[in-house]
Amino acid sequence: MSDALNESGGAGPSHRGVEIGVAVFMAALALIGVYGSLKVGIGWADEGPQAGFFPFYISLLVLISCAVNLVQTFTKSDDGALFASWAQLRKVMSVVVPTAIYVFVLTYIGIYLASALLIATFMRWLGRYRWSVAIGVAVLVPVLTFFMFEKWFLVPLPKGPIERYLGF
């Protein structure tokens, strides 16, 4: 176990634990599928198989494969492998958290402002760029996307108060 710690540079959740977590999560999805299919009917009606017929058996197959995967995880001896070190997971979270905020606010403040903020945060926080560089790129990219999507290819994107103020 200590070797595994040294190699990947720090502790972290075990690969086996995550493997079990993924299988259980999938099985939970499948149970929701079974429940939903039963609600609309899985048998035969006058016009043939009911709406839940296909999803029901699909969900059963998911359950079976999750069971097999779980059994295989448990029967294999635990080699102590890490899923990822906490330091690595922190890096992953440093992408997930800003992106989560980004996808939730972009309906309210518009995709252009949100994108500019996301890019600036990333470059300043993770890339340690000077403010001038970060803001330069953060402004340039949304402006380019504006012209590419709204002007050339005529695809409208979500806009917020700023775009309304500017009259778009």
Place this chain on the structure above:
Amino acid sequence: MEELANLFHGFSVVLQPYNIMLMFIGIVLGVIVGVLPGLGGANGVAILLPLTFSMSPTSAIIMLSCIYWGALFGGAITSILFNIPGEPWSVATTFDGYPMAQQGRAGEALTAAFTSSFVGALFAVIMITLVAPLVANFALRFGPAEIFSVYFLAFCSFIGLSKEPPFKTLASMMIGFGLGAVGLDQVTGQLRLTFGFESLLSGFDFLIAVIGLFGIGEILLTMEEGLSFRGKAAKINLKIVFQTWKELPRYWMLSLRSCLIGCWMGISPAGATPASFMSYGIAKRISKRGKNFGKGEIEGVVAPETAAHAAGTAALLPMISLGVPGSPTAAVLLGGLLIWGLQPGPLLFTEQKDFVWGLIASMYMGNIVGLIVVLTCVPIFAAILRIPFSVIAPIILVLCAIGAYTVNNNAFDVVMMLVFGIAGYFMKKTNYPLAPMVLAIVLGDKAEESFRQSLLGSQGSLSAFWANGLVSTIMTLGLIALFWPILQGLWTRLRGAAGLRAAQ
């Protein structure tokens, strides 16, 4: 010779100045997509799909398929210069490509890679030109049971031929079918699995899944690995190109073998990645210089690149002739057809001649344009990789979000994209393959419809799938593909036993 006339008509469509311009744009965007980490062929095409909403279907497919060719070319650049495969199918190219670059033979390796990509693609396109109309013509006679059996074969070969554990492939595929089933039931018009959530009424769009699973998931993985790009300089000049071209014809046998492997693997949905590995492995075993493989042998670049490109191109054969995509990228292109209002399947060849032959002609032209673009612009594309990840990552995130939003002009889709992204990260880390899931979401409705229709005909008995010679053959092939690993094991054991007896 009607096909030849059709093909020339296709060329006349492709050679319109507007379409040639789109072709160049597509190739350049495609190479960028192929070079950047986190942007692969499938999700690059998915993100750029909205750009084509206002175009005619023919122009749209020309641009999108060229993005695909560009991505296939682009993967080789990063493999050879940076030892980082830009795409999974170029992993095998790093084995000999990067050592060649280290020895200062980067130009030679790149020329060999691009040229063999071109040869592989050309072989596959010629095959498509000859075979696709026949297959489509044949498939016109298919009833629902036959159509379902083709889907069955496609999905079974995924399970049997994939290198991931079979039950993980099955789980990921079935979850894809489940996600595809959410929303309106196509047959009865009933709502299902929505649990009263309004945002689930229209179901899960596979484009969102592609952008999330492949785009966001890949960025999270890259972030975790903390890649820093340190590459070799790329110098290509005409002298090196011609020198390499003079040398390449010597490997014609190797090329031909790799083309055949690629076409075979591309048509069955196993795809370009296993094709490139298989071709590399076989070349290593057969070649006289096999033990030099891995140290910078040009044959080690030619073999995987030819096969990967042949497979990537051949994956479009079942897509245009049967409506069954052979790869995630082909699936995205198929989704594009639906958005442009075309019905994929064998009828395309009779009803949408312009479109189909325009696409086939653009495969020829696109690969020629692609070869020229990559040979002349390698240093520019390599420079993109020198931009630090902390700049590239947020820009890719923004592009993914825009792509996800524009599919249905729906902000909830962007949230779903992130959810798919996190799911993709965990699935990839725990060896659940993503491609079967995407294909299942795309084909779910159609597979279910044909399944239920065939059951209706037989009053619910599975005998519908063994009702005539054609459908039983395809179903049996499917079962063979499904149990292929077991059959292979049995065969080697039988042979081993026979060998022992012979020895005694």
